[in-house]
Amino acid sequence: MKNTLRWAAMALGLGLWLGFGGAGLAQDEAPSTPTPPPAPVSAANTTTADHSKFEILQQQFASGPEVTAACLSCHTEADDQVMHSIHFQWEYESESGQLLGKSNVINAFCGNVAGNEPRCTSCHAGYGWDDMSSPPPQQSTAVDCLACHDRSGQYTKSATGAGHPPLDPVKPGTQTITGAPAWAVDLTSAAQSVGMPGRENCGNCHFYGGGGDNVKHGDLSSVLFNPPLAVDVHMSPEGENFTCSTCHVSDQHQWAGSRYDVAATDHPDIKPGAGRDTASCESCHSETPHPNTLMGMKINDHVDVVACQTCHIPEFARGGVATKTVWDWSTAGRLDADGKQIHEENFIQSDGAALHTYLSTKGDFEWGENVEPIYAWFDGHVEYTTGDQTIDPAAVVEVNRIHGEAGDGESRIWPFKRMEGRQAYDSVNNRLAYSHVWGPTTDTAFWTNFDWSKAIEAGMKAAGAEYSGEFGFVDTHMYWPITHMVAPAEDAMDCAECHADDSRLAGLDGIYMPGTQSMSVVGMLGRLMVLAALAGVIGHGLIRLVTRRKGGSHE
Amino acid sequence: MSKRQVKVYPRFERLWHWMQVVLITTLAITGFGMNGVHGLLPFGATVMLHTMAALVLIGLWIFATFWLFTTGTWKQFIPRIEGMFAVARFYAFGVFKGEEHPYEKKFWRKHNPLQAATYFVIKWTVFPAVWITGLLYLSYNFWEPMPNSGFWLPIVANLHLIAAYVVVTFVIVHVYLLTVGHGFRHHVKPMLSGFDEVDLTPEQEAYLEQNEPWRLKG
Structure with missing residues (x-):
């Protein structure tokens, strides 16, 4: 019963959020009385400490960093560990030496963090990072323990607060990182509730990447707060009821399974009691997961070249929340006769919600539900078209390039969401452009003044990139590996989806497949x-x- | 010489033949289904049926080979030039002029010379090509780690495919030739009952009557 109520409330919150989805960051809608979601139900409680009994937590905290200071009085190494993680650094050096991570890359969504910090850094696992040209704040209390460890359910971060929570008195119009109207966070009850991260802790940022529910990944949406079995066998309460960290195992606050560092092929040690350090299917299911029948053996024969996800996630954006599939920035900035912003909501999601298909701030969009992935050989390595690389504006620019090929011993065929974009570039230097979109008080921010030349100039300056002063728009593709929303076994892809002349894998190099020729x-x-x-x-x-x-x- | 009803196809040989009919038909239908020629069956079930039928057929062939050599029947399948031209000429011309089939069935030559030669070639080239490439295809994952396995796989698969088409071609001609001579029913009957009319020498007749009376009817 308690559970039902809780999910009803969650659904209500979601409905509220969807109502505001079209508004993006518009600050004119005032909610009646913003209410925090109820406390989530934690899975097995294995702790031997009740944090509400700790004296240091029985105080009125005036800010997030004050809570962190209290945490660190016992957890002496936590700040150092977190500060070295990608959650805090937003930086990742790839195998080929590219400097990636949120703080560096340009994507096909909001583009770039630089110049838009207090907005983008609202989801930083820290407090007060408001300038991308400097590293994240270095004082130990800049780490946000509660974002991941709050179990009261009412801790959140303000959408534009560089990682700080909304505190009493909350400025009217403030939103949380999920787009919900913000409430005043009670830091004391949050601090006393701490435990191991639940799906809400991760989901409040990761399910809303790109500016809204499921916008970015396609396989990570608010549906995963309480998915039916048909959507996700691992996370569904009717299934395994896993939290994110059941698979994304951690060691000293370093998480396995970053999109920047994918284990495309895994040869795990699954002897009883063996530890796991990879967020891969094989780390639990082994490399021969199918039963020892003739059929099982035949399917096991696929495992060396076909990722589990390819057959077991036939479609993403399932469960009723769509993902953004096309984002055309070049049409942004159109205003009506009165100079007011335009919004169109022409995509009706299966739950009836109307999603925006045009916003003056962001341009044109397309959405998709139950989307069939595209497929590519993938060795786990992704190379980005960073701001310093020259592009060919006559062709579609691959914002990130999936590495791997048949027969290299590391690659397998993986499913991807392909995001189609049209985004700004420096038309003289032929480089992807950074743009300054968020900034209610600046006269350069695109979302305030709708002037691309100023927005790009300011963005390039914020990123420290050279800018010719001329810009254009270029078609882009960006690829997102699909790995969540694993369907029940009986819903796995039928053989004929690939073994047929109109194969899903048609056009993929280096395969000989019965049925396709x-x-x-x-x-x-x-x-x-x-x-x-x-x-x-x-x-x-x-x-x-x-x-x-x-x-x-x-x- | 006297014409007698002689058991030329003992029980195992008939079982062998009709199992081949069922298994090869199954393999052809499922195989061409997997190849994408038709979509009558779901792919996964097709693969299973094809694999199981193939394994049973290989088992059957192992039994048959053993049987051929222990019973001496293998001699029936050794081709001889003698009389072959006459049979070929008959199929090409004589049959249209109402000539008689030049071949007389003998106890130790139950196939006509062209038939024996065809079976010999099929047993030594087409069938091995099918099962060797088939087993290689089936066991691809074992040899996949070898260098250039990606190069060899399509070759193995295409050899398997072309061999399968040769088998289908054989079946078409084989079935058609049953209609030539005494006619379809007369030709199929011995493969059902085991008995066919054979010219026996007096020595053969005496031997069979004395030692293998079950081979003679009437």
Whole structure:
């Protein structure tokens, strides 16, 4: 019963949020009485400490950092550990030496963090990072323990507060990181509630990446707060009821399974009791997950070249929350006759919600539900078109490039969401442009003044990039590996989705697949041979008929 | 010489033949289904049916080979040039002129010379090509780690495919030739009952009557 109430409330909150989805960051809608969601139900409680009994937590905290200071009085190494994690650094050096991570890359959504800090850094696992040209704040209390460890359910971060929570008195119009009207966070009850991260802790940022529910990933949406079994067998309460960290295991606050560092192929040690350090399917299911039947063995034969996700996530954005599939920035800035912002809501989600398809602030969008992924060989390595790389504006620019090929021993065929974008670039230097979109008080922010030349100039300056002063818009593709929303086994992709002439894998290099080349040269030769034999015997028979003789006899 | 009803196809040989009919038909239908020629069956079930039928057929062939050599029947399948031209000429011309089939069935030659030669070639080239490439195809994951396995896989698969088409071509001609001579029913009957009319030498007749009376009817 308690559970039902809780989810009803969550759904209500979600409905409220969706109502505001179209507004993006508009600050004119005032909610009646913003209410925090109820406390989530934690899974198995394995702790031996009740934090509400700790004296240091029995005080009135005036800010997030004050709570962190209290945490660190016992958890002496936590700040150092968190500060070295990608959650805090927003920086990742790839195998090929590219400096990636949120603080560096340009994406096909809001583009870039630089210049838009207090907004984008609202989801930083820290407090007060308001300038991307400097590293995140270095004082130990800049770490946000509660974002991940609050179990009271009412801790949140303000959408534009560089990571700080909304505190009493909350300025009217303030939103939380999920787009809900903000309430005043009670830091004391949050501090006394701490525990291991639940899905709400992760989801409040990761389900809303790109500016709204499921906008970015396609396989990470608010549906995963309480998914039906058909949407996610691992996270559904009817299934395994996993939290995120059941798979994304951690060691000293470093998480396995970053999108920047994917284990595309895993050869795990699954002996009983063996530790896991990879967020891969194989780390639990082994490399021979199917039963020891003829069919099971045949399917196991696929595992070396086909990622589990490819068959077991036939579609993403399932469960009733759509994902953004096209974002055309070039049409942004159109205003109506009165100079007011335009918004159109022409996509009706399966739950009835109307999603924005045009916003003056962001341009045109398309959405998709139950989207069929595209497929590519993937070795886990992704290279980005960073702001210093030269692009060819005549072609579609790959914002990130999926590495891997058949037969390299590391790559497998993986599913991806392909985000199609049209975004700004420096048309003289032929480089993707950074833009300054958020800034209610600046005269350069696009969302305030709708002037691309000022917005790009300010964005390039914030990112420390050279800018010619000329800009244009270029078509882009960005790829997101699909790995969540694993369907029940009986809903796994049918063989014929790939083993057919109109295969989902059509066009993929380096594969020979039965069923895909029935019209090959050898196939045609074979047909000719059979036809010739038929023609031969029919001809032979006809001549026998015409000569009216049954043919020789022994008599 | 006297014509007698002689058991030329003992029980195992008939079982062998009709199991081949069922299994090869199954393999052809499922195989061409997997190849994408038709979509009558779901792919996964097709793969299972094809694999199981293939394994049973290989098992059957192992039994048959053993049987051929222990019973001496293998000699029936050794091709001889003698009489072959006459049979070929008959199919090409004589059959249209109402000539008699030049071949007389003998106890130790139950196939006509062209038939024996065809079976010999099929047993030594087409069938091995089918099962060797088939087993290689089936066991791809075992040899996949070898260098250039990606190069060899399509070759193995296409050899398997073309061999399968040759088998289908054989079946078409095989079935058609049953209608030539005494006619379809007369030709199929021995493969059902085991008995066919054979010219026996007096020595053969005496031997069979004395030692293998079950081979003779009437």
